[in-house]
Amino acid sequence: MIRGILASLLTGISLTAAPGLVSQVPADLAAERAAFADWLAHSPVSPYAAVSAAPLDASGAGIDLGGRAARIVERNGAAWLEGAGPAHPLPRNRPTPVGGTTVLVTGDPPRTRVMLFQPGRSSASPAYYPFDPAVVFTGTLTPPATPGSERVLTPDGIEVEATFAGTVTVPLGTTTTLRVLRLPDPASEESSLEIYFRDRTSGAGSYPAGRFVTLAPIGGGRYRIDFNRARNPFCAYSSVYPCPVPWRGNLIGAPVAAGERYQSHP
Amino acid sequence: MIVAALLLSLAPPPASPAGSWRAVLDLAGGELRFALTVRPTGRAFRGSICNGRSCTLLSGIRVAGDTVVLEMQDYAATITSVLHGDSLTGVYHNVGNRGPRTIPFRASRGRWRIEPASAELLGSWDATFVTDGRASPRVLLFSNDSSGFIGGVITNTGDYGRFWGRAEADSFRLAHFDGSFVYMLTGRLDGDTLRGVFHAGRSTQTPFTAVRSTGRPHLASPTGMTSADTSAPFRFAFPGLDGRTVANTDPRFRGKVVLIDVFGTWCPTCHEAAPMLADLYRRYHGRGLEIVGLAYEVTGDTAVDAPLVRRFQMTHRVPYPLLLAGTSDVASAAATLPQLRGFTAFPTSIFLGRDGRVRLVYAGFLGAATGPQHDRQVAEFRATLERLLAEPAR
Secondary structure, X not given: OHHHHHOOOOEEXXXXXXXXXXXXXXXXXXXXXXXXXXXXXXXXXXXXXXXXXXXXXXXXXEEEEOXXXXXXXXXXXXXXXXXOOOOEEEOEOOOEEEOOEEEEEEOOOOOOEEEEEOOOOOOOOOXXXXXXXXXXXXXXXXXXXXXXXXXXXXXXXXXXXXXXXXXXXXXXOOOEEEEEEEEEOOOOOXXXXXXXXXXXXXXXXXXXXXXXXXXXXXXXXXXXXXXHHOEOOHHHOOOOXXXXXXXXXXXXXXXXXXXXXXXXXX | OHHHHHHHHHOOOOOOOOEEEEEEEEEOOEEEEEEEEEEEEOOEEEEEEEEOOEEEEOOEEEEEOOEEEEEEHHHOEEEEEEEEOOEEEEEEEEOOOOOOEEEEEEEEEOOOOOOOOOHHHOEEEEEEEEEOOEEEEEEEEEEEEOOEEEEEEEEOOEEOOOEEEEEEOOEEEEEEEOOOOEEEEEEEEEOOEEEEEEEEXXXXXXXXXXXXXXXXXXXXXXXXXXXXXXXXXXXXXXXXXXXXXXXXXXXXXXXXXXXXXXXXXXXXXXXXXXHHHHHHHHHHHHHOEEEEEEEEEOOOXXXXXXXXXXXXXXXXXXXXXXXXXEEOOHHHHHHHOOOEEOOOOOOXXXXXXXXXXXXXXXEOOOOHHHOHHHHHHHHHHHHHHHHHHHOOXX
16 A cells, blocks of 8 residues: 555646636635635734734733733743733633734744734735646655654744655646645644645746645545645735745746735735 | 415415434535534524534524524534525534635435444454554544444543444444534444544544554553642632632632542533533532532633633533633643643543642543443542542541
8 A cells, every 4th residue: 555655646637628618716616715715804813904923932022902001921831911901811823802902822832923913904805817727636645755844834924843744746847746744733633734835936926935735635545736726825915924934845847827826915 | 465365374484494404514535424403492493413412502593584504602613504495505614713614514304314333343442543654542432322323532631522423334434523623533344453534624634543452551541641749739729700719728628629620611521521520529529529620711801701611510500610710722721730740631630639739630531422431430530539538637
């Protein structure tokens, strides 16, 4: 079985489409995009609503509650809100309303980060390249030679310990082998298999630092990689977020004119 | 006018979601089945979601036209669906910091068939879950009851709740959905080995293999994971639901055996543990047992958290005090209880002797889904309390 996985090579699937409908966005992808646009416009922790992000240390981070100054400090590994009534601990990875501000404490000590969000920002929908059925691939994942991990930034700029999940090879330009990392979700037992990649559109239509694309399991140990689902890190929406450094080796020597484009946001 | 009245009387009544539903979440690894029951209560509705005989009450059901919204307030989750004839179609939606967390939902009227498993699948299995070359142990418990094929998944810190599903020949599919956790176990018996996949959320998949339990310990001991400073009485001081601080130095605890339950209303396993703790209280309070629940809630804001804890208290008829101790992450709980070392699990049970010092810390709780292991844990709790209560006060 291992040998079979090692022998894996991703091959493009030949999606058939009626003439004239080639660029029509499939219903499931359209629904995903609509849900994301709605989340961007309305979630209290949308990157459009982000107003600040600061590392949290013993000296704490200031927070302005409508002219009243409060502080968030870290003690014994927990974040505490002080100056807004009795001091109380703030949950990690769960948005907490404090006055008209939403506070999100993320990351693990000693790299805890405090983010503040306020409503009333942009609600612009993301822009996408036309749907391209030629950049939808299915195949298997070649596991890494040895297990390992490295610290990377998630799309929302949180530093996590990501495990090496393997590589995939895609027939884009010259055949390109891309590294896949498993990013844990700090708020649950779930994780996602991600490729953070750059291509010839990076900085020329798509976000300069790169884009994320997720491997979706389709059964039998196989995955779908759909570059129409390539998406920007949150630093593309707001300068509040730190930008992930491009992952070593994940450079596609061809334009991937699919998925999310880059447009500057107010 | 008579014709109009006749037509009105013949018009079908507005569709109602009341009844039994075969419900499904469509995960990447296939359909996760659960039962949904909706009951009319006057002009409103109440309902529950069930994994076999294990059910969770919905906090609310809103119906507007053909839209039916099932609310799971404890977990900030909803199922928004459209009622069309005998089907509901929609989306399960949970809180996400990186974007929407959604899973397609559908249901049709009726009850799931009862499909018990054959004897070859039943019993206890020592499982190894493997993620990117890293292994971690679990124990799988499979049995049949009146609802069909049921199971439990035990980790080093507790279990994932009641799983329910079906088996066909040597293949099986069991799931647990309580409004917050979305888990599914699929696989088949291959010779003497179970091979399968554990599904979490819509698309996280972890392969596993399992062999029949031999009786040798496969998991870490629940009493060996969290330790405590025993050089002094265990200190706690937190506000109760009435705002008054309850502390270990209060007269009511002097010379008593105290069981501290570190829990959260967001934690399904904690809900499972509550009835057992209430029973222990009623059984042993007269002999000198006090129990205190320390609630670690989602927001840390009393105005939000206190009603949730009050509802927990009423739902489980908790006869002992519940205190608002902090927020729901492990680091926060550890920070507020600095005498503990290696705090890892909700719930955690801390047993104090009559001198106020920690005698035992039990990480996690094995719910009823774990069958004999649950029974063994209850017996261990009782035996520990009997032993501590028999000690003389100093």
